[in-house]
Amino acid sequence: MWNKNVETISVSKLRSQQTDxxxxxxxxxxxxxxxxxxxxxxxxxxxxxxxxxxxxxxxFTTKNDMRDVYPWGLCACEKDEIVEVHMSSGxxxxxxxxxxxxxxxEIWSEVMARTLSMGGVTKxxxxxxxxxxxxxxxxxxxxxxxxxxxxxxLPISGGNTQRQLQVMKDFGxxxxxxxxxxxxxxxxxxxxxxxxxxxxxxxxxxxxxxxWSETMREEIESKLHLKAYDIYGLTExxxxxxxxxxxxxxxxxxxxxxxxxxxxxxxxxxxxPDGEKGELVFTTLxxxxxPILRYRTRDITYIFKEPCECxxxxxxxxxxxxxxxxxxxxxxVNIFPSQIENVLLKQKGIEPxxxxxxxxxxxxxxxxxxxxxxxxxxxxEVKVVEKIEATIEHALxxxxxxxxxxxxxxxxxxxxxxxxxxxxxxxxxx
Amino acid sequence: xxxxISVFMENKPGRLLEVTKLLASNKVNIRTLSLADTAEFGxxxxxxxxxxxxxxxxxxxxxxxxxxxxxAVEVSDESGGLARVxxxxxxxxxxxxxxxxFVEKRHPDKALLVFKVEDPARAKDQLVAKGLTxxxxxxxxS
Numbered sequence: 130m131w132n133k134n135v136e137t138i139s140v141s142k143l144r145s146q147q148t149d150x151x152x153x154x155x156x157x158x159x160x161x162x163x164x165x166x167x168x169x170x171x172x173x174x175x176x177x178x179x180x181x182x183x184x185x186x187x188x189f190t191t192k193n194d195m196r197d198v199y200p201w202g203l204c205a206c207e208k209d210e211i212v213e214v215h216m217s218s219g220x221x222x223x224x225x226x227x228x229x230x231x232x233x234x235e236i237w238s239e240v241m242a243r244t245l246s247m248g249g250v251t252k253x254x255x256x257x258x259x260x261x262x263x264x265x266x267x268x269x270x271x272x273x274x275x276x277x278x279x280x281x282x283l284p285i286s287g288g289n290t291q292r293q294l295q296v297m298k299d300f301g302x303x304x305x306x307x308x309x310x311x312x313x314x315x316x317x318x319x320x321x322x323x324x325x326x327x328x329x330x331x332x333x334x335x336x337x338x339x340x341w342s343e344t345m346r347e348e349i350e351s352k353l354h355l356k357a358y359d360i361y362g363l364t365e366x367x368x369x370x371x372x373x374x375x376x377x378x379x380x381x382x383x384x385x386x387x388x389x390x391x392x393x394x395x396x397x398x399x400x401x402p403d404g405e406k407g408e409l410v411f412t413t414l415x416x417x418x419x420p421i422l423r424y425r426t427r428d429i430t431y432i433f434k435e436p437c438e439c440x441x442x443x444x445x446x447x448x449x450x451x452x453x454x455x456x457x458x459x460x461x462v463n464i465f466p467s468q469i470e471n472v473l474l475k476q477k478g479i480e481p482x483x484x485x486x487x488x489x490x491x492x493x494x495x496x497x498x499x500x501x502x503x504x505x506x507x508x509x510e511v512k513v514v515e516k517i518e519a520t521i522e523h524a525l526x527x528x529x530x531x532x533x534x535x536x537x538x539x540x541x542x543x544x545x546x547x548x549x550x551x552x553x554x555x556x557x558x559x
Numbered sequence: 560x561x562x563x564i565s566v567f568m569e570n571k572p573g574r575l576l577e578v579t580k581l582l583a584s585n586k587v588n589i590r591t592l593s594l595a596d597t598a599e600f601g602x603x604x605x606x607x608x609x610x611x612x613x614x615x616x617x618x619x620x621x622x623x624x625x626x627x628x629x630x631a632v633e634v635s636d637e638s639g640g641l642a643r644v645x646x647x648x649x650x651x652x653x654x655x656x657x658x659x660x661f662v663e664k665r666h667p668d669k670a671l672l673v674f675k676v677e678d679p680a681r682a683k684d685q686l687v688a689k690g691l692t693x694x695x696x697x698x699x700x701s
Contacts, residue, residue: 502567502623509565509602509627509675510656511595536599538569539623 131246136441147181150414189423195225203419216264217364228418240370240384241274247375248333248358252279259307261287266368271306290318308461309336313492316352331355338461380445395453403432427454459494478506478517489557496533562610566603567623591661633692636670651685
């Protein structure tokens with residue numbers, strides 16, 4: 130265990146620590162106009178918060194809230210204390226921002242060191258970090274954790290599979306970190322290159338940022354000859370390192386000294402007892418850059434009631450069971466149909482009737498956007514149609530940061546529905 | 560200038576058959592048809608009698624169809640016929656978007672060349688000035 134004292138702390142001590150942290154947090158965020166307004170509206174003062182249970186008196190924060198106050202509206206410290214920012218997409222194109230102080234980066238390193246240690250990673254390991262480095266949190270999160278442990282980190286980032294395999298072979302990587310679907314792609318490409326993974330030193334893989342299943346875990350483990358661990362995180366909270374699987378692999382331990390989990394009824398916002406399924410909500414207890422009160426993740430899961438056999442006392446969440454909104458995760462990137470709609474609305478020659486078709490081809494997610502051409506489009510020349518498709522593909526790539534194939538279809542050919550339009554066909558078998 | 564009907568079709572089996580069946584059931588004689596195709600879609604270009612009525616029939620049956628003005632040039636059905644026309648276009652800087660040709664039953668010694676160009680009016684003037692025969696709708700369509 131990376132930090133045994135903290136990870137196996139008694140539940141009563143943990144709760145009392147969380148109480149102290151929550152009180153400090155409320156005092157801190159009451160200086161941020163965004164939170165002060167929300168708390169004033171609910172007539173709750175920092176002095177009303179006297180125990181961790183009082184958290185339910187505090188307002189929720191949503192992705193839209195975070196988008197509305199882009200870029201600095203949630204910053205709770207002097208701006209020159211911020212040393213790094215990461216972003217992910219909002220629902221309509223405006224990103225949401227996580228700004229980190231030096232201490233926040235230290236917290237991130239700590240929780241990621243715990244995450245990797247849960248999978249047996251030590252100082253002597255060689256970590257091939259194939260998560261994207263950049264505004265996306267995946268690359269840096271794993272990097273900080275591995276550095277904290279003292280591993281040799283290969284910051285190879287995503288893509289360029291041939292080079293991934295070459296580096297893996299030449300340096301003898303023992304740990305692979307990437308999205309689960311990409312790991313299967315790597316396995317496939319390695320097999321074609323004639324690599325025998327059973328003879329390679331890979332021992333553990335840390336996979337997250339998209340939905341996967343036990344079936345996929347078995348497939349990854351048998352193809353890559355490693356033990357596959359599920360990790361969970363989100364940019365709004367810190368990035369990866371919010372929760373992770375231990376050696377028992379029965380749910381993901383939430384690092385509760387930093388992130389307080391709740392499960393609520395998504396309809397009423399009411400707190401549900403451990404064991405009941407609902408929407409996962411997180412409060413960052415210790416971050417000071419952009420601390421977040423009760424963030425509604427829209428992820429559906431439940432908290433295990435019973436303690437874990439590994440001895441850690443931090444509660445576990447079940448692998449995600451779904452979402453309460455229409456967010457899609459494609460190649461690890463969060464995408465909302467509304468983002469695509471907004472791009473389409475700005476284009477010429479088409480109507481905003483569209484269908485998103487998602488499939489997994491050779492273990493990689495593919496997004497195809499079918500959109501109806503306008504009635505009056507001069508489609509008579511092939512190049513007219515292809516030019517519109519290319520223009521939209523370019524605009525979508527700018528917005529989504531992944532490639533989506535655009536296909537113009539005949540006017541009125543996409544089925545109209547009377548209620549909520551069915552805009553997404555997800556053919557992935559996960 | 561003559562009226563050509565263009566039909567947009569997604570690449571699905573039987574789509575062209577549906578178009579031709581519909582036209583057959585409406586007693587439409589297809590004088591000629593040319594297909595442009597890509598991996599994703601095809602465009603059928605048809606010359607028919609009564610094009611305005613036919614395009615309505617297609618639209619009423621949920622086909623994506625429209626009238627496109629094209630230029631039809633009559634040349635002798637012998638070697639060098641097309642080259643003469645293209646030379647005129649090259650000299651006057653007229654771009655051909657696409658073209659196709661067919662032979663008419665009524666004038667078996669003549670070929671009709673159909674051109675889609677950006678500025679058909681100017682193209683017509685240039686061709687006529689060089690002594691070529693640009694046919695009008697009433698010359699070839701009923």
